[in-house]
Amino acid sequence: MEQDTRNVIIIGSGPSGLTAAVYAAxxxxxxxxxxGFEAGGQLMLTTEVENYPGxxxxxxxxxxxxxxxxxxxxxxxxxxSENVTSVDFSASPFEIHLSGSSFRAHAVIIATGAQAKMxxxxxxxxxxxxxxxxxxxxxxxxxRDQELIVVGGGDSALxxxxxLTKFASKVTVVHRRGELRASKIMRDRAxxxxxxxxxxxxxxxxxxGDQKVAGAHLLNLETGETSSIEVGGVFVAIGHLPSTSxxxxxxxxxxxYISIPSDDTQTTVPGVFAAGDVVDFRYxxxxxxxxxxxxxxxxxxxxxxxxxxxx
Numbered sequence: 001m002e003q004d005t006r007n008v009i010i011i012g013s014g015p016s017g018l019t020a021a022v023y024a025a026x027x028x029x030x031x032x033x034x035x036g037f038e039a040g041g042q043l044m045l046t047t048e049v050e051n052y053p054g055x056x057x058x059x060x061x062x063x064x065x066x067x068x069x070x071x072x073x074x075x076x077x078x079x080x081s082e083n084v085t086s087v088d089f090s091a092s093p094f095e096i097h098l099s100g101s102s103f104r105a106h107a108v109i110i111a112t113g114a115q116a117k118m119x120x121x122x123x124x125x126x127x128x129x130x131x132x133x134x135x136x137x138x139x140x141x142x143x144r145d146q147e148l149i150v151v152g153g154g155d156s157a158l159x160x161x162x163x164l165t166k167f168a169s170k171v172t173v174v175h176r177r178g179e180l181r182a183s184k185i186m187r188d189r190a191x192x193x194x195x196x197x198x199x200x201x202x203x204x205x206x207x208x209g210d211q212k213v214a215g216a217h218l219l220n221l222e223t224g225e226t227s228s229i230e231v232g233g234v235f236v237a238i239g240h241l242p243s244t245s246x247x248x249x250x251x252x253x254x255x256x257y258i259s260i261p262s263d264d265t266q267t268t269v270p271g272v273f274a275a276g277d278v279v280d281f282r283y284x285x286x287x288x289x290x291x292x293x294x295x296x297x298x299x300x301x302x303x304x305x306x307x308x309x310x311x
Contacts, residue, residue, distance in 0.1 A: 005093050006032050008300050009105035011084055012243075014041020015286045016276025017111030018068035019293030020300075024109075025075035027301045032103065033072070034080045034096065041065070041113045042277075043286055051138065052286055064286075089250040089269045092307075106307065107271050107300040110258060111293060112243040114277040114284070119151065119236055123207035131213025131233045135284065136160035139233075140167050146232030149174055149216055151204055157237035158186040164235065165195040172229065174199045176221060207234050242278050257281050265296040266303070273299050 008024050010017050013035030024031040043049065043061035050058040059067075073079070080098070088095040093104035116134035118124060124132055133139040136150075140163055148168045150161040153175035161171045173190070178200050180187050190196050205219040205226065215230040242256045252259040252268040258279050260266065265273045275292035277284050 003095070003102055003104045005104040005106070006030070007105070007304060008032075008107040008109060008297075009034060009094075009096055009103060010109045010111060011087075011096070011246075012036065012041070012111030012113055012276070012278070013069070013079075014043065014065070014111060014113045014276060014289060015068065016113070016278075016289040016293035016296070017041070017109070018065065018072055019290040020109045020111060020275060020297040021072035021077040021293075022068070022075065023294050023297030024300065025072050025077040027297070028076075029297075029301060029304070030076050030078070031072075031109075031297075032078050032080060032105075034082060034084055034098070036083050036112075037081060042115070048142075049138075049286065050141070084246060087246060087250055089247075089272055092271050094272065107273065107304055109265075109293075109296045109300055110247065110267070110272065110274040110278055111276050111289075111296070112246070112278050113289075114240045114242040114257075114281075116236065117239045117241055119204060119238070121204060121206055123209070124234075124236070127207055127209055127213050127234075130211065131209060132207055133233060133235050134237070136163045136235055136237075137285070139235075140164050143167050143233050145169050147230065148172070148233045148235060149204065149229065149231050150235045150237055151175075152237035152239075153177060153180045153182060154237070154239070155182045155186050156239070158182045158190045160235050160237045161196050162186075162189055162193060165193055168195065168233075170195055170197065172197045172199055172231070174202050174204055174218060176203050177201065204234060240277070240281065240284070242281075244278060255281075264299045265292060266299060271300075271303055271307075273303075 007029040008031045010033045048058045082098045086097045096103045147170045201222045206217040258274040273296040275296040276289035
């Protein structure tokens with residue numbers, strides 16, 4: 001049976017994947033978006049998005065994703081709500097395998113995103129977006145004059161803590177070890193900030209609150225003692241996991257993230273492009289992901305034209 005061959009297949013349906021779909025569809029590439037069973041990316045877990053340009057009063061994360069999805073569909077993007085099971089980038093056209101079918105594509109845009117590592121404790125999932133957050137730059141503004149917790153001990157945790165002091169009355173950094181993993185410059189900045197306190201050799205064992213976070217229980221890992229702290233928010237900053245296991249051995253990865261060797265969005269395999277949090281471990285914003293999705297679609301269109309494979 002002959003496989004269905006497309007101009008471009010986009011794997012993923014967060015801001016980067018859907019923006020790539022808008023641009024690819026407008027370029028008459030008739031993109032197929034394999035959006036996965038959990039379509040929409042991390043913004044589906046977000047309540048109010050207030051920092052995406054064009055929405056003066058903010059917009060709910062799922063609504064923003066639905067608007068993007070409809071916009072790409074209007075120009076001819078096609079959607080498949082399935083997960084990719086494997087890929088073969090060894091030769092063009094590339095092969096994309098799903099559980100019950102497979103496709104070929106002259107160009108592929110990977111936009112599978114990343115997931116914040118979570119603590120896996122009671123109350124965390126239930127209060128996500130209601131005081132539990134994984135992004136200070138996204139949500140810090142909502143916590144003016146409140147006391148907050150940041151969980152973690154690396155550079156990103158201290159960056160979050162320092163940023164949050166612009167809004168919070170006090171930030172308590174909870175770290176499971178007796179010293180920070182962060183770089184010396186970040187440690188010095190955090191120690192010098194009068195709004196930041198530290199709780200060592202401890203972890204957050206539970207987040208509690210009715211409709212929103214009211215506080216957290218802390219567990220001292222050395223003594224086994226528990227304590228409680230009343231806070232308005234808990235920021236989890238223990239790292240991210242890029243969704244790249246599908247692509248191991250197919251393209252080059254660096255610490256799990258997709259490597260982009262040049263100044264565009266092409267991976268180490270010509271014709272395979274990547275955009276959003278699967279590449280970007282620095283900014284991790286919806287707007288930067290969308291910008292990269294635009295770039296990837298334009299790069300893919302130019303690649304196809306150069307290969308004379310634009311159907």
